Every structure is written in C-alpha cells, then in structure tokens.
Amino acid sequence: MDRRSRLIARARQGYRLAYGVEPTRFVAAPGRVNLIGEHVDYNEGYVLPCAIDREAIVAFGPPAQEAKQPVFEAVALDLGDMASARDSFDLHAPVRPGENNWQNHVRGVVQALGRYGHRVKPMRIAIAGDVPIGAGLSSSAAFGVAVALAVSEFSGLGLVPEMLAKVAQLAENDFVGCACGIMDQMVAAVSTEGHALLLDCRTLQHMAIPIHPSLAITVIDTGLRRSLTESAFNQRRAECEAAAAALGVTALRDLDSTRLLLAEPDLDPLLFRRARHVVTEMERVEPVGVAMALGDTAQLATLMREAHASLSEDFEVSLPPIDRLAAILAEALGEAGGVRLTGAGFGGCLVAVCAKEATGAIDTAVGRYNRDADWPARVEVFRAVGGAGPVAAG
Known part of the structure; x- marks a missing residue:
C-alpha cells in the first residue's frame, strides 16, 4: 500500500469510527516548500514555492439522518484522542472560535465562506494528514484548503482554486490568529x-x-x-508594515534596493534591516526560477546562500543550530546546489535544490551534524505535485 492509499484508509477508518457510516467522497490538498521568496507574500511580492507529495485528506459525507439541527461535525485524526479531536457547531448560529487550533481552522473556513456569501450545508468530515506539523511545510494551509474544497464540493459551491485559497487564508488570519499571506494557500490550491x-x-x-x-x-x-x-511571526509582519509606512509605499513590494539604500539614513535601523531582507529576497526570485529551470546548480548555490544569510541576519528568523546545519550543508554541496531556511523560521526546515547525484552528500552532512545535535535532523526528498482536488478512494 503506497503513502496516499494508507492516508485514505486512515481517513476512511476515522470517519467510520466517528460517525458509524462510510464517507461518500474524499478530497486532498498538499503541503508545500518555499524555494525562494521568504516573508515576501504578506509584503505583496513574488514568491516561488512548490507543492510536495505530503497532504491533508478530508473524508466527508452527509449529516446524521436523525439530526434535528443544521450541524457541522468534524474530527481531526492526527490531533489527540477521539473525544478531544471532535467538534460540532450549529450552522444557524454565529460561528464562534473553538477551544483549540484545529477547530478554528475548520470553523474559520465555514465562517469565511459565509462572509463571501456562500451557504454551507450540514455535513460531517474527518481529516487525516502526513504534512509534518510545525516544520514549515504548511500543514495548516493544506488542512484549510482541503476543508474548504470538501465544503465546496458537498455544498455545490463550485469554488475555483483561487477562492479556496482566499477562504483558507481568511480562516487563518481571523480565526487562528496568524497574520499569514496567501502564498501557502495558493500553492496548495493551484500547483502543477x-x-x-x-x-x-x-x-x-x-x-x-x-x-x-x-x-x-x-x-x-x-x-x-x-x-x-x-512566535514573532506577527511581529515581523508589523515591522514590515511599519517600514512600508515610513517609506511612503503601500507595501515593501513597491521598493527596490536603490530606493531603500537612499532612505537608510532616515529609517529606524531595525526596520531598515527587515525591509532590506524583503527587497533583496524579491530580487532573488526571478534568477532562482531561471536557474532552476536550466538546472544551473552553481547559481542556485550562490542565491540560496545569500537568502539564508539575509533571513538569519536581517530578518532574524533563524536559530544558531539551523545556521550551523545550513553552513555544513552548503560546504558539502559546493556548487552542486543551494540550501537555505524555508518557511517562517524560528525552527522548521531547510530546503536544498541540488543535482540529484548530490543528495548523498546531504545525507552524509546531516549525519555529521546529528552527532552533536540536541535535536537530530531528518532528510527527505520530495516530489513536486499538483494542487488540491478530489481523490479516488479505490
């Protein structure tokens, strides 16, 4: 049984255990890794992520026949025991935040759909996933987009992928309390x-x-x-917004390096460093895309090294163990590829884009790092996959 088949089986079994019946359909949405353009999405710039072959799968079906109220029921199969990982709420009442994070992803999607003028039908869902949680691979966006797609499919809303992304982002911003941009949700929804x-x-x-x-x-x-x-994620967003306001632009996307350097004497030093990361990171996006399409590993090595240094020094979202591991990997790869912190930071993952024959050097370097590491690192090669869609259960 392959990875996805095991995940579907887990979603089906969890649905049966929770509700006593078989689900009628399944949908899935992938996690992602951002290759370049970190902390750029909420600054309205360009980013270059890709969806990965780890995903959230939602099994869904109609409400209980005996239900007298229009109730939405959900169970999260990866988060606690069956009792603590269940939720239900009345669709005729205002949707309020729940007691924990995963509930707010579900409730937030339903509430966001209502704000966009869509009527959600009572239904039951079970969510299973294999995107590592808290690793910077956007398990939350996979979760939110998958739930939004399940609701759209069951309620006959016919939402296009871009709208699924907007709904999931609104849920994270308003119900979960994370001021994220839309990159993660878009890559989960529309990737090729x-x-x-x-x-x-x-x-x-x-x-x-x-x-x-x-x-x-x-x-x-x-x-x-x-x-x-x-974490300090929301603080970093506020600092970027403060820098944009001080510089008289709508968002840092509207700056280039020349204009930013001219403004440096009049800008708070901390805000200047935050803005410098965003501006230089945006300028790396196109050349990384070209290098990746051409297989130019030497160019990738240079650009990704610059990106990691900027995230560590100007944006201050790395940690000493991550910097040490990045340096070990960069030395091991040489011109065979690049490596940098990916995701929001403060933990999580590094991403390497390198020649296939150089992946062994990554394994060796990580093994050397792990000899002295308090938290051992793990290596995985991912495949770039398409975005959210229905799943044939077989």
Missing part, C-alpha cells in the same frame, strides 16, 4: 505537477515554472518546532 509556482501575491497571477529533471528538492527537517501564532 513537476513545477514550482511563480506567484504574484498582490494580483494572484501565477505561472508554472518547470523544475529541471536533473534537480532534486530535498527538505531537511531540523527537528526544532515552533507555533506561528506564538
């Missing part, structure tokens, strides 16, 4: 297999960028975990 996604986070225009067949995308999970809503 074998490609990265060049996304304009202001207009949502996007283009599939081929990943050269000679390249491998490797994620190195540092083992360090963080919670975005409890």
Whole structure:
C-alpha cells in the first residue's frame, strides 16, 4: 500500500469510527516548500514555492439522518484522542472560535465562506494528514484548503482554486490568529505537477515554472518546532508594515534596493534591516526560477546562500543550530546546489535544490551534524505535485 492509499484508509477508518457510516467522497490538498521568496507574500511580492507529495485528506459525507439541527461535525485524526479531536457547531448560529487550533481552522473556513456569501450545508468530515506539523511545510494551509474544497464540493459551491485559497487564508488570519499571506494557500490550491509556482501575491497571477529533471528538492527537517501564532511571526509582519509606512509605499513590494539604500539614513535601523531582507529576497526570485529551470546548480548555490544569510541576519528568523546545519550543508554541496531556511523560521526546515547525484552528500552532512545535535535532523526528498482536488478512494 503506497503513502496516499494508507492516508485514505486512515481517513476512511476515522470517519467510520466517528460517525458509524462510510464517507461518500474524499478530497486532498498538499503541503508545500518555499524555494525562494521568504516573508515576501504578506509584503505583496513574488514568491516561488512548490507543492510536495505530503497532504491533508478530508473524508466527508452527509449529516446524521436523525439530526434535528443544521450541524457541522468534524474530527481531526492526527490531533489527540477521539473525544478531544471532535467538534460540532450549529450552522444557524454565529460561528464562534473553538477551544483549540484545529477547530478554528475548520470553523474559520465555514465562517469565511459565509462572509463571501456562500451557504454551507450540514455535513460531517474527518481529516487525516502526513504534512509534518510545525516544520514549515504548511500543514495548516493544506488542512484549510482541503476543508474548504470538501465544503465546496458537498455544498455545490463550485469554488475555483483561487477562492479556496482566499477562504483558507481568511480562516487563518481571523480565526487562528496568524497574520499569514496567501502564498501557502495558493500553492496548495493551484500547483502543477513537476513545477514550482511563480506567484504574484498582490494580483494572484501565477505561472508554472518547470523544475529541471536533473534537480532534486530535498527538505531537511531540523527537528526544532515552533507555533506561528506564538512566535514573532506577527511581529515581523508589523515591522514590515511599519517600514512600508515610513517609506511612503503601500507595501515593501513597491521598493527596490536603490530606493531603500537612499532612505537608510532616515529609517529606524531595525526596520531598515527587515525591509532590506524583503527587497533583496524579491530580487532573488526571478534568477532562482531561471536557474532552476536550466538546472544551473552553481547559481542556485550562490542565491540560496545569500537568502539564508539575509533571513538569519536581517530578518532574524533563524536559530544558531539551523545556521550551523545550513553552513555544513552548503560546504558539502559546493556548487552542486543551494540550501537555505524555508518557511517562517524560528525552527522548521531547510530546503536544498541540488543535482540529484548530490543528495548523498546531504545525507552524509546531516549525519555529521546529528552527532552533536540536541535535536537530530531528518532528510527527505520530495516530489513536486499538483494542487488540491478530489481523490479516488479505490
């Protein structure tokens, strides 16, 4: 049984245990790894992520026949025992936040759909996933987009992928309390297999960028975990907004390096460093896309090294163990590929884009790092997959 089949079986079994009947349909949405363009999405710039072959799967079906109220029921199969991982709420009453994070992802999606003018039918869902939680691979966006798609399918809303992304983002912003941009939800919704996604986070225009067949995308999970809503993520967004306001622009997307350097004497030093990361990171997106399409590993090595240094020094979202591991990996790869922190930071993962034959050097380097590490790192090679959609259960 392959990975997805096992996940479908778990979702089906969890649905049966929770509700005593078989689900009628399944949908899935993938996690993602961001290749370049970190902390750029909420600054309305360009980013280059790709969806990965780890996902959230939602099994769903109609409400109980004996139900007298229009109730939405949910069970999260990866989060606690069957009692603590269940939720239900009345669709005729205002949707209020629940007691924990996963409930708010579900309730937030339903509430966001209502705000967009959609009527949600009573239904039952069970969610299972294999995107590592807290690793910077966007398990939350996979969860939210999958739930939004399940509701759209069951309620006959026919939402296009871009709207699924908007709904899931609104849920995270307003119900979960994470001031994230829309990159994660968009890549979960609209990606193309074998490609990265060049996304304009202001207009949502996007283009599939081929990943050269000679390249491998490797994620190195540092083992360090963080919670975005409890970390300095929202603080970094506020600092970027303050820098944009001080510079008289709508968002940092509207700056380039020349204009930013001219403004440095009049800008708070901390805000200048935050803005410098965002501006230089945006300028790396196009050349990384070109290098990836061409398989130019030497260019990837240079650009990703610059990106990691900027995240560590100017944006201050790395940690000393992550910097040490990144340096070990960069030395091991040389010009065979690049490596940098990916995701919001404060823990999580590194991503390497390198020649396929160089992945062994990554394994060796991580083994050396793990000899002295408090939290051992793990290596996994991912495949670039398509976005959210229905799943044939077999």
